[in-house]
Amino acid sequence: MSITRRVTFRLYPSASQNEKLHYWRKLHKLLYNACVSHRITQYKRFGKLINYFDQQNALPEFKQCWVEYKELGSHALQATVKRVDFAFQRFFKLKSGYPKFKSSRRYKGWTYPCKAGWKPRTEGKNGYLKLTNLGNVKMRGQARDWGTPKTCTIMFKQGKWYASITVDCVPTRVQTDQNAVGLDFGTHYAVAFSDGTIIDNPRFIKQSQDQVNRLAIDSRRKRAPNHKKRLKASRRWKKANKAVSKIRSKVARQRQDWQHKVATEIVSCNSFVATERLNLKNLTRKANKGSKRKKQKTGLNRNLLDVGIGNLKSLIEYKVTEAGGIYIEVPTRQLAPSQTCPGCGIKRKKDLSERFHVCNCGIQQPLDRDVAAAMVMLNYARGQELSSSVVESPNPTECGNMRQFGAKKRQKLIPSDSLV
Ligand SMILES: [Zn+2]
Incomplete structure (x- = not known):
């Protein structure tokens, strides 16, 4: 029986690749925000509810106008549009608040929902990740069980790049006693x-709490950002906060x-x-x-x-x-x-x-x-x-996930009355 596993690799892009990855991340962020804004204005001005397929079908035209999006790959763009849809679905089901506009700092990355646009060159341990229009990126990491790669998510977290790859694999069974x-x-x-x-x-946390406390005292004496007064954070404040988040991520x-x-x-x-x-x-x-x-x-x-x-x-x-x-x-x-x-x-x-x-x-x-x-x-x-031999079922996903989305592939617009 094969199952789906997630394997995360650390990426080591070259300087030029790093620059391009950041540029792509920014483009995905802008697309995300544009989709959120599109839904809001269409509803407020015209009382029209925009669904995922409306936005997906608008993508080709969007790319005619914004040519820089062409090199990102259409499936990855669809996945970002789908993220907006997930956010709204969760909101409609009262599972979370209203979808927000995201800043670059909060926008971690993007997803390739199917095989297109990327190719891992690895047998489960280290290797290269080939991204279309970017080339081979060095990658390090190890999978417990390697199989057929299905989706790939590129993430930027705390100054480091990661590739999170889902694979269909046959797991090596753990030996257990009775x-x-x-x-x-x-x-x-x-x-x-x-x-x-x-x-x-x-x-x-207790062990590292002293360290964090000391750094927090340091950062209190530095200039914090204040958006109302249009004050930017000082470099020393950023430095102190970075140190705190470094400890936190270690914990x-x-x-x-x-x-x-x-x-x-x-x-x-x-x-x-x-x-x-x-x-x-x-x-x-x-x-x-x-x-x-x-x-x-x-x-x-x-x-x-x-x-x-x-x-x-x-x-x-x-x-x-x-x-x-x-x-x-x-x-x-x-x-x-x-x-x-x-x-x-x-x-x-x-x-x-x-x-x-x-x-x-x-x-x-x-x-x-x-x-x-x-x-x-x-x-x-x-x-x-x-x-009864019924085992508790795991909690169901609220609004589908990227993998289900990837499996669906392309879908044309269905008349909206049949959607409901
Ligand atoms: Zn008793």
Whole structure:
């Protein structure tokens, strides 16, 4: 069975290539903004709703007028127009705010949604990326499994160029044992296992927080940009802020590495994983205004975000399913794992300060509360699996993605009444 994987390579363009890449990025940004503006004016002035196909079909004419767009490749341009459509679709579905105009600084790059316009010259490790009208760009990186390349996204992040390539590949199967485990993600520990194992919080941000604080004091004494007063940022302010973002991106890399390691370790010994469904947005919400426990809540949030639970969970999920195992999320509200006894099932509310689970039913003690919660989840999931073998489906995409778009290829305008 082949699956889709994303592989990211770092690009090393020459000076002239670098200049051209930046120029192309700017052109894509301008096209994006033009499409947003087109939709807004058509609606406000004429009450007309513009859809993706209207804009796609206007592209050839647009290129007659703006000839510099010809060398970018028509599919890449379509993909940028599609990005605008994604943004509006998300807005219409109340999933995000109104699409914004983007500045060059915030516009990261562009996508080749199919084979046209680019060609990777690599066997999965290092090599060259050939872009039409640009030539070969040196690239470094390594794929775990290489296959048929499908789409390519060029990105510019923190002064570096990257190519993010999706490939259809047959993954090498991870070896797993037949064990089952329940996992509880929390604030006190990063992960608590139902067998009593505990993984501590890595506290990446804490380690680098001192450094960031020092730099923040530095940058406070420098001139920040103020758009209302038309003040540009000073060079020294930019320098100080760059240093901060450098540390932040290092922390992000450390976190990702740590997550992969933890997930691999879990999957290497277990083929049945049970955990709870979490609403992270509610969990990491800011403290209420005027709350006395504001500082504690901020610290709690920081701990949660430091681990990156959402990402860690999805990594575990895909690694388990890829290895042929089962991943189940239990409903938190209904089950209340932290209040239930894994031995007898009696529910009793615990205070946050109670670190241990105590019960009279003869369950082994002392038992950590998070470990107890993980045991409850495992028990519940086992019962679920017996009654129905349906595995929780992953969350659906809100408005399609670039790959589906690439697969569609060219589409002519369909009369608008048949679209609805
Ligand atoms: Zn009990």
